[in-house]
Amino acid sequence: xxxxxxxxxxxxxxxxxxxxxxxxxxxxxxxxxxxxxxxxxxxxxxxxxxxxxxxxxxxxxxxxxxxxxxxxxxxxxxxxxxxxxxxxxxxxxxxxxxxxxxxxxxxxxxxxxxxxxxxxxxxxxxxxxxxxxxxxxxxxxxxxxxxxxxxxxxxxxxxxxxxxxxxxxxxxxxxxxxxxxxxxxxxxxxxxxxxxxxxxxxxxxxxxxxxxxxxxxxxxxxxxxxxxxxxxxxxxxxxxxxxxxxxxxxxxxxxxxxxxxxxxxxxxxxxxxxxxxxxxxxxxxxxxxxxxxxxxxxxxxxxxxxxxxxxxxxxxxxxxxxxxxxxxxxxxxxxxxx
Amino acid sequence: xxxxxxxxxxxxxxxxxxxxxxxxxxxxxxxxxxxxxxxxxxxxxxxxxxxxxxxxxxxxxxxxxxxxxxxxxxxxxxxxxxxxxxxxxxxxxxxxxxxxxxxxxxxxxxxxxxxxxxxxxxxxxxxxxxxxxxxxxxxxxxxxxxxxxxxxxxxxxxxxxxxxxxxxxxxxxxxxxxxxxxxxxxxxxxxxxxxxxxxxxxxxxxxxxxxxxxxxxxxxxxxxxxxxxxxxxxxxxxxxxxxxxxxxxxxxxxxxxxxxxxxxxxxxxxxxxxxxxxxxxxxxxxxxxxxxxxxxxxxxxxxxxxxxxxxxxxxxxxxxxxxxxxxxxxxxxxxxxxxxxxxxxxxxxxxxxxxxxxxxxxxxxxxxxxxxxxxxxxxxxxxxxxxxxxxxxxxxxxxxxxxxxxxxxxxxxxxxxxxxxxxxxxxxxxxxxxxxxxxxxxxxxxxxxxxxxxxxxxxxxxxxxxxxxxxxxxxxxxx
Numbered sequence: 126x127x128x129x130x131x132x133x134x135x136x137x138x139x140x141x142x143x144x145x146x147x148x149x150x151x152x153x154x155x156x157x158x159x160x161x162x163x164x165x166x167x168x169x170x171x172x173x174x175x176x177x178x179x180x181x182x183x184x185x186x187x188x189x190x191x192x193x194x195x196x197x198x199x200x201x202x203x204x205x206x207x208x209x210x211x212x213x214x215x216x217x218x219x220x221x222x223x224x225x226x227x228x229x230x231x232x233x234x235x236x237x238x239x240x241x242x243x244x245x246x247x248x249x250x251x252x253x254x255x256x257x258x259x260x261x262x263x264x265x266x267x268x269x270x271x272x273x274x275x276x277x278x279x280x281x282x283x284x285x286x287x288x289x290x291x292x293x294x295x296x297x298x299x300x301x302x303x304x305x306x307x308x309x310x311x312x313x314x315x316x317x318x319x320x321x322x323x324x325x326x327x328x329x330x331x332x333x334x335x336x337x338x339x340x341x342x343x344x345x346x347x348x349x350x351x352x353x354x355x356x357x358x359x360x361x362x363x364x365x366x367x368x369x370x371x372x373x374x375x376x377x378x379x380x381x382x383x384x385x386x387x388x389x390x391x392x393x394x395x396x397x398x399x400x401x402x403x404x405x406x407x408x409x410x411x412x413x414x415x416x417x418x419x420x421x422x423x424x425x426x427x428x429x430x431x432x433x434x435x436x437x438x439x440x441x442x443x444x445x446x447x448x449x450x451x452x453x454x455x456x457x458x459x460x461x462x463x
Numbered sequence: 464x465x466x467x468x469x470x471x472x473x474x475x476x477x478x479x480x481x482x483x484x485x486x487x488x489x490x491x492x493x494x495x496x497x498x499x500x501x502x503x504x505x506x507x508x509x510x511x512x513x514x515x516x517x518x519x520x521x522x523x524x525x526x527x528x529x530x531x532x533x534x535x536x537x538x539x540x541x542x543x544x545x546x547x548x549x550x551x552x553x554x555x556x557x558x559x560x561x562x563x564x565x566x567x568x569x570x571x572x573x574x575x576x577x578x579x580x581x582x583x584x585x586x587x588x589x590x591x592x593x594x595x596x597x598x599x600x601x602x603x604x605x606x607x608x609x610x611x612x613x614x615x616x617x618x619x620x621x622x623x624x625x626x627x628x629x630x631x632x633x634x635x636x637x638x639x640x641x642x643x644x645x646x647x648x649x650x651x652x653x654x655x656x657x658x659x660x661x662x663x664x665x666x667x668x669x670x671x672x673x674x675x676x677x678x679x680x681x682x683x684x685x686x687x688x689x690x691x692x693x694x695x696x697x698x699x700x701x702x703x704x705x706x707x708x709x710x711x712x713x714x715x716x717x718x719x720x721x722x723x724x725x726x727x728x729x730x731x732x733x734x735x736x737x738x739x740x741x742x743x744x745x746x747x748x749x750x751x752x753x754x755x756x757x758x759x760x761x762x763x764x765x766x767x768x769x770x771x772x773x774x775x776x777x778x779x780x781x782x783x784x785x786x787x788x789x790x791x792x793x794x795x796x797x798x799x800x801x802x803x804x805x806x807x808x809x810x811x812x813x814x815x816x817x818x819x820x821x822x823x824x825x826x827x828x829x830x831x832x833x834x835x836x837x838x839x840x841x842x843x844x845x846x847x848x849x850x851x852x853x854x855x856x857x858x859x860x861x862x863x864x865x866x867x868x869x870x871x872x873x874x875x876x877x878x879x880x881x882x883x884x885x886x887x888x889x890x891x892x893x894x895x896x897x898x899x900x901x902x903x904x905x906x907x908x909x910x911x912x913x914x915x916x917x918x919x920x921x922x923x924x925x926x927x928x929x930x931x932x933x934x935x936x937x938x939x940x941x942x
Contacts, residue, residue, distance in 0.1 A: 160756075161752075162733050162737045162757070162758075164733070165732075165734060165737070185502065190506045190509075191500065192505070192527045193527075310539065314543045314545050325547070403536065404539065407497070407526055407540070407547045408495055408524050408526035408547075418529035418531070420500065421530070421531070426666075426727060426729045426730075427729060
């Protein structure tokens with residue numbers, strides 16, 4: 126009896142939670158069908174009873190008078206899928222190396238990297254008047270080579286380990302996005318002036334979002350890889366299988382649930398990202414968040430239009446999340462760990 | 464062989480025909496034209512693009528961004544000379560910040576009947592900066608008073624009002640009359656509220672506040688002294704004129720529908736169009752919405768903003784009294800403008816496109832096109848009542864256009880704030896204004912805080928620089 130009461134309370138609690146979870150979606154859905162007066166003259170909830178539904182907001186959206194929806198959808202899908210795949214793959218490689226290898230980075234060599242790159246840039250650009258992109262390229266390569274070479278020596282100062290490197294990756298997402306977004310805009314503008322247009326280009330957006338997603342990928346995949354039994358890899362090494370082949374053919378399949386979970390999170394972040402898209406695109410590769418934000422115009426909040434745009438924007442994400450979620454639940458994945 | 468010859472001749476003729484059709488010939492030219500997301504303004508640009516493409520054989524790519532991001536997007540692109548945009552659609556308040564990055568309008572566009580047809584308030588004041596025409600108005604904007612003939616002309620209402628207030632019911636001429644009517648029609652039990660104005664931070668509230676303040680602070684004896692002292696650049700926003708305006712603006716909450724503190728301009732519009740309120744203050748959109756999609760069709764009446772017989776004189780430190788009501792209609796926002804960035808690779812074609820958009824024919828169509836967001840700004844727009852038959856009844860059109868024309872023609876018309884750092888100034892204003900409206904601070908405390916913040920900002924930007932810019936914006940000569 127007591128158990129039944131508890132179950133009932135639990136069920137009611139779940140239903141209440143379900144209501145709170147679904148109500149915003151329901152609200153967006155019905156608002157998309159409301160005429161303007163049904164939005165601004167007090168709350169209306171139920172179509173045909175509280176208000177007469179209309180498809181006008183959908184007609185406006187698809188006729189193009191509220192902006193081109195098709196282009197941003199294609200741009201969002203193509204950019205976010207490729208950038209997610211790249212950042213998860215590269216992030217997985219970095220995370221795997223952080224789990225399986227020990228790094229010892231001398232702080233002094235890191236500082237040397239900073240001194241050479243900043244000082245070299247000032248020298249090349251300020252004194253020798255070399256264009257920004259070329260000056261950057263030269264000093265970054267030079268600084269990297271010199272700092273790696275110097276790391277071999279017993280330099281004074283602390284030595285950083287794997288946890289520090291991981292923290293450095295994560296720290297890339299700790300400062301306000303405008304810091305990196307605006308710097309990237311300036312860099313892209315300079316590179317564009319040198320003859321390699323990156324602003325409002327597919328390559329530029331994919332590169333930016335790959336870098337944007339990497340910290341998440343490294344951080345999340347590091348935890349997943351740490352749960353993979355090292356004995357499997359040791360057995361493969363006994364059979365003289367190369368490290369890259371072990372990573373791709375053994376470790377990655379065993380970590381597929383983690384890869385998919387990471388992909389979903391990174392994809393969601395990239396899909397909804399606004400600031401980079403705003404600064405780095407203009408007409409050709411504008412993404413959905415820009416279009417979505419644009420529904421709030423100087424004429425005030427037109428909630429019916431915002432709701433239609435929101436519905437359109439979440440549909441591709443729902444489809445992708447459903448596919449990835451299904452893959453995660455499939456027996457194929459659990460089998461790969463056995 | 465004969466077929467080949469015929470084909471060649473036909474192809475040549477077609478080519479010649481095409482060349483003749485392109486005037487001027489911008490074949491291969493693609494213009495990137497950017498403004499806020501549609502339909503307002505963007506759809507008007509897209510519609511004009513069709514005609515321009517047919518005439519010139521060029522191509523127009525309309526690029527839209529959220530309104531809130533337009534300013535940084537344009538400023539970063541132009542300051543970094545990315546060449547992203549050939550034409551930008553923006554707000555007059557941003558002209559001071561943008562002007563150094565914009566090309567000047569070609570001299571040939573600044574003459575002729577099309578040029579003279581633009582109302583001088585736009586042509587000579589809002590489109591110019593430091594004596595140069597840097598932009599072209601494509602939309603005329605001002606705050607107006609929207610009323611309802613079904614209430615104003617109802618004999619029972621007229622008799623009851625006159626009995627209660629001692630003067631006939633008509634379009635309010637002073638703010639005192641405005642509040643009398645708001646009070647009279649405020650009948651929450653009947654689902655009717657006195658008036659509707661925007662009070663929400665971020666909902667364009669400060670333009671509504673400015674519309675009240677213009678009547679008490681835009682002193683004709685001291686031109687350009689509404690926002691700052693044009694001699695010292697000291698903020699004037701905490702003087703008794705502004706205080707009276709804020710107290711009245713706040714008082715209006717008593718006659719607005721419940722929850723008015725959360726209403727932006729987008730909420731004010733349907734409240735009027737749906738018949739929930741007896742009147743509202745808004746741009747021209749409310750009238751069009753009321754007549755086309757609302758429940759007050761045929762009853763839309765528009766009037767110039769109320770005025771005052773007292774205006775604060777910051778020089779004498781006293782109220783100046785006038786025998787007649789002085790109307791100081793406020794050109795809130797000032798309408799959308801087009802300009803050609805100096806880094807455009809196609810400036811000639813870009814200005815040609817601008818000329819197309821603002822031509823009497825194209826703009827005359829845009830002002831009567833639903834959701835174009837374009838409001839009248841040419842003399843021909845105000846004169847052609849027949850053009851409005853698809854939107855308004857004859858009486859509605861006469862009232863709607865008459866109020867706009869009267870506002871622009873008013874000798875004491877008040878222009879919006881145009882100053883480098885506009886957003887910084889209005890941000891301080893909105894924060895303190897919201898506190899005063901919510902009752903967290905008194906109106907005087909809020910205005911003192913705004914004045915202090917504005918003076919600090921002026922010093923930060925450079926008092927001399929800001930003073931020079933402010934004087935330029937209000938049409939005063941350099942000191």
